Amino acid sequence: xxxxxxxxxxxxxxxxxxxxxxxxxxxxxxxxxxxxxxxxxxxxxxxxxxxxxxxxxxxxxxxxxxxxxxxxxxxxxxxxxxxxxxxxxxxxxxxxxxxxxxxxxxxxxxxxxxxxxxxxxxxxxxxxxxxxxxxxxxxxxxxxxxxxxxxxxxxxxxxxxxxxxxxxxxxxxxxxxxxxxxxxxxxxxxxxxxxxxxxxxxxxxxxxxxxxxxxxxxxxxxxxxxxxxxxxxxxxxxxxxxxxxx
Amino acid sequence: xxxxxxxxxxxxxxxxxxxxxxxxxxxxxxxxxxxxxxxxxxxxxxxxxxxxxxxxxxxxxxxxxxxxxxxxxxxxxxxxxxxxxxxxxxxxxxxxxxxxxxxxxxxxxxxxxxxxxxxxxxxxxxxxxxxxxxxxxxxxxxxxxxxxxxxxxxxxxxxxxxxxxxxxxxxxxxxxxxxxxxxxxxxxxxxxxxxxxxxxxxxxxxxxxxxxxxxxxxxxxxxxxxxxxxxxxxxxxxxxx
Numbered sequence: 001x002x003x004x005x006x007x008x009x010x011x012x013x014x015x016x017x018x019x020x021x022x023x024x025x026x027x028x029x030x031x032x033x034x035x036x037x038x039x040x041x042x043x044x045x046x047x048x049x050x051x052x053x054x055x056x057x058x059x060x061x062x063x064x065x066x067x068x069x070x071x072x073x074x075x076x077x078x079x080x081x082x083x084x085x086x087x088x089x090x091x092x093x094x095x096x097x098x099x100x101x102x103x104x105x106x107x108x109x110x111x112x113x114x115x116x117x118x119x120x121x122x123x124x125x126x127x128x129x130x131x132x133x134x135x136x137x138x139x140x141x142x143x144x145x146x147x148x149x150x151x152x153x154x155x156x157x158x159x160x161x162x163x164x165x166x167x168x169x170x171x172x173x174x175x176x177x178x179x180x181x182x183x184x185x186x187x188x189x190x191x192x193x194x195x196x197x198x199x200x201x202x203x204x205x206x207x208x209x210x211x212x213x214x215x216x217x218x219x220x221x222x223x224x225x226x227x228x229x230x231x232x233x234x235x236x237x238x239x240x241x242x243x244x245x246x
Numbered sequence: 247x248x249x250x251x252x253x254x255x256x257x258x259x260x261x262x263x264x265x266x267x268x269x270x271x272x273x274x275x276x277x278x279x280x281x282x283x284x285x286x287x288x289x290x291x292x293x294x295x296x297x298x299x300x301x302x303x304x305x306x307x308x309x310x311x312x313x314x315x316x317x318x319x320x321x322x323x324x325x326x327x328x329x330x331x332x333x334x335x336x337x338x339x340x341x342x343x344x345x346x347x348x349x350x351x352x353x354x355x356x357x358x359x360x361x362x363x364x365x366x367x368x369x370x371x372x373x374x375x376x377x378x379x380x381x382x383x384x385x386x387x388x389x390x391x392x393x394x395x396x397x398x399x400x401x402x403x404x405x406x407x408x409x410x411x412x413x414x415x416x417x418x419x420x421x422x423x424x425x426x427x428x429x430x431x432x433x434x435x436x437x438x439x440x441x442x443x444x445x446x447x448x449x450x451x452x453x454x455x456x457x458x459x460x461x462x463x464x465x466x467x468x469x470x471x472x473x474x475x476x477x478x479x480x481x482x483x484x485x486x487x
Binding site: 025028031032035038039042045046049052053056057060061063064066067070071073076079080081113114115116117118119121123124125145147149151152153154155170171172173174188189 | 269272273276279280283286287290293294297300371372373374387389391407409431432434438439440441442443470471472473475478480482483484485486487
């Protein structure tokens, strides 16, 4: 016997339909209408589960990015991007397309893989993910807590939010956009309250395809990276604070 | 598929107005539609179960962290399957609940529960959980961000970070930890931070005290400043799956 309510309803619809054949039109029409209604409900459920799976896939992708960044696995990072994706990190400008992006990471990180004595932790935290109604694209706000070290020489903290975008390309979820805003960077000793570091400008030997989209300075300056979503309770979304589609 | 369903519906509706032989055909069509709907329903149930599994496993691992923070060892042990294993950095492998119990209590001088002056925070972060297609086992990559300290000790504060590659099993409808394996990235003293972190800090943090593991470490994956990439249990998610 079908286990679920919907399964029992379907069985009932079939039964009524078969009886309807033996008797006549009205009951049969009624059963067909009920069957059609159930089919429509199924379709809506399929859409719901597809969007839930999308949210899971996007979070998986974003967290995988962090684990690859930890170890400077540039080739693995490159494979996470859609063909026409863009990447903008802090004040380094915008790189366009998977090949340019991969090469950008290679140069920024100094090649493939950590060298002995390097620490490059990128904790990926606090996701706020919104999947589009058609379940084919998504946006996410996250934060990275970053620990960078050169053993015996330096230990640095950094932190800031991402506003990223994702797309399902050829059936696989990829980044269509990464944008990291640096909130602060500072040596561990003496810390962010005493020695905050400014952001560096674009790479001179591998300039970006486009200049930075937003001009700002990190801590101790104050900056408001816009949220991709309206306030989830009030729906409030004021210019400069929120970029949600109205 | 949806379009063909719609045309099937239109066809069925038209046929319903016709004579009895046509209605018989109509019933055949409807039976096929019901069969197809049953299959779609079963597929939805399976997909929903996988989503629920991921949520339950994430809760399990996070609950582990909250109990571990407070050294509530019996609660920690409840989360393991009978033959579960535990391996923390270079600790070696403790097999089964009795062994795991010996290891855990050794960390706290045989005591259970939070201890005055002892900070023992183990954040459970960044999960990538993969459930087997049959829904009976799963694997998860996580990281633990660690803050420990002994008040007044002068140098007892530590930061740490590392990656888990864990395994889970569903027993009697409940997800449990069948394998807990933490790869230390670093443990570093609060003073100076990770600039001079080394393997000794990790050993101090990870080794059972006066207890021996059932098996030696399962692999050699030394912490910072050495380089080791704990193997990923999943293929690159950007590749065709």
